[in-house]
Amino acid sequence: MKTVRIGSGAGFAGDRIEPAVELAEKGELDYLAFECLAERTIALAQQEKMHDPSAGYDGMLVRRLKAVLPAARAKGTKIITNMGAANPKAAAEAAQRVAREMGLKGLRIAAVTGDDVLDLILQGDYRLDGDGRPVSELGNKLVSANAYTGIEGIVDALEQGADIVITGRAADPVLFLAPLVHEFGWARDDWSALGRGTLVGHLLECAAQVTGGYFADPGVKDVPDMLHIGYPLAEVRADGGAVITKVAGSGGVVSTATCTEQLLYEVHDPSTYFQPDVVADFSKVTFTHDGPDRVVIDGAAGAKRTGLLKVSVGYVDGWIGEGQISYAGPAAEERGRLAIDLVEQRLAALGPKVLESRGELIGVNSVLPGNVSQAPPREVRVRFAARCESREDAQRIGEEVESLYLNGPYGGGGVTKQAREVVAIASTFIPETLVSQTVTMLES
Template identity: 60%
Template sequence: MKTLRIGGGAGYSGDRIEPAVELAEHGEINYLVFECLAERTIALAQQAKMKDPALGYDPLLEARMLAVLKTCAEKGIKIVTNMGAANPLAAAAKIREIAVSLGLPKLKVAAVVGDDVLAQLQAGDYRDDTGEPVAALGARLLSANAYLGAQPLVDALAAGADVVVTGRVADPALVLAPLIHTFGWAMDDWERLGQGTLAGHLLECAGQVSGGYFADPGCKDVSNLARLGFPIAVVGEDGSIEITKVAGSGGSITTATCTEQLLYEIHDPAAYLTPDVVADFSRVTMTQIGPDRVAVSGATGHPPSGMLKVSVGYIDSYVGEGQISYAGSGALARARLAQEIVAERLDMIGAALTEVRSELIGVNAIHGAGLAAQSAEPYEVRLRVAGRADSMREAIRVGNEVETLYTCGPASGGGVTKSSREVVAIRSTLLAAAQVQPAIHFEEI
């Protein structure tokens, strides 16, 4: 039976690059997939594009392409990625530039565009998941990107693309598209589309299915995480799936690691909504068939809803933060006194904050005051104060007040850090798939 080997080269924008190189050099793969877009990432990319129209793609795109492009070209490995973020056209141009510099002038690079639907949302009467009109965001509105499905990627591969770079697409579509293209699956073969979507879902976070974010010493031990190997999906023409990794690489692929990734970000296992298929993972079974080899089966699917999820990025607020440490005898009491001083000062100077959070890291920052009361007093503690405001000017005042504890607070405070930042937030809405028109652009020499 014909099979396809697809490597998961990245699970988020800042992921390690070495495991992708290992996949390209030793994984015997046919496709290398880089999944680098989180919900908020594309809104931040839109901000970058507003400042410079030549930017807006993933900041590590150049480094990744320099690391793997020549090897992939020599081995006939095709690359599929959403590193185009807010600017797939510029990303494709950069990849072509790198290809030429590496002596690969014949490499065909395709950009998939059409996910940017900001103009449509601004012109129409759409409400987001809070029930508010999208238009009410006004000048705070940064971006609106629809989750595209696999079809435009399939079309790009059919047209001979060696590299396909997209903006916002459904994560599993990056894996599903090569399967549809290679095996000629019909777009209404719901069972195979369900299995292909499952393969994409298992690969989309890269190292997570190989033991990353899984390890818990003494309970769930994973070896050599510093050399974590990223996963390979071996998918058959019939939709059969095996998850594995490069022999000798770090980490571990077991039914447990695969099960945790299967459950990741799944709302209803029987109805995982994607643009291509409503996948049903409720009867998935996993079998350990060898060291770092797990067979996965049982997914199926149903026709998609005809609606596409749209991520709406907007400027939400500004956050200021300050931190300071106390150590030694009486550290907790001094930290609490510092906490009280900052709270009083922010009130005294009339800081216009819409929300304030103050916590003692190592005491109550994660589980709250209830559990903290049952614990022994720590020898060292770090105070963190954060405040949300409607302007950067007000947000900055939070860190400044923490910093003044150096000379106006309890004894022996040290290690102050302070920062302030604009907060980009995400809401969601729906748009009819028929209103979104993806297109393919080939970057020419």
């Protein structure tokens, strides 16, 4: 039975490059996918594009391609990525420049567009999931609206002979499902096959999370050689059955436990995992150990897709002002609490338009409520942050923290401060029939 080997070269925008190079050189891959988009990532990319029409794609695209293209080209490995973010065409042009600079002639590079639906949702009566507000109420605060698209654009690009496919906001598992549909010729209504392929994509999409990253817990769940952790690959059969593994000799671990944790990652209901192309059912998935760092996956199913596409909506939601200061030595926690009290009272007296605020002691109560330890901490880091309506009010937050140097408890030091615009994320849904994907092909 035909087998396709597909690897995961990245699980988020800032992921490491070296493991992807290892996959390209030693993984004997047919495809290498880079999943680099989060909800907020694309909204920020849209902001960049507003200021510079040639920007808006992943800042690490060029570095990643320069690192993996030599091996990928030599071994015939095709690359699929959503690093196009808000500007897939500009990303494809950047990839074309990289290929030409490296002397890699004849590479076909596809840009898949169509996920940007900002104008479309402004014209319709769409409401935000959660609070039910009309999208139109966001007005000029609206930054972006990108639909989670399905496989069609990528499959189309591969059928046109693309060596590199660059998309915007495709759904994460789609980067892996699309080449499987292309290779095996799965029907668009073969829900079982699509569900199985979606399982493969879901397990691979976060890269090191299935090889021991975000899994390690020393003394409880030990992961060998995390310094050189390898990224995963799947050996996928035409019936959708697969083995999850990694390059021999690379660090990390692939086990039934790592696969189980990744299976449940960001899945609300394993029996009903909504995707653009299928409603996947992971409720009967099984993982079977098949030798060192090899896990057989089976049992995924699927049902007819909903006909709706989720849309990630980005909008400006004020400004965050923040200041931090450290206290060490006897009564460090008490001095830190006094510092927070002083900032709160001074901001109340000055009257900046604070929408919400939070003061915390890192290492004491910044993540967990109450005190983490009963023993008095020898040092604390005060963090005070507030969301404000304007940049000026947000800047005042850090200024008040900085003033603690001479207007607060003794021994404060190491102040940092910042003010940044907040891009909030919400969701809505639109009929899939309103979204059309287009492939633009370039050649090096």
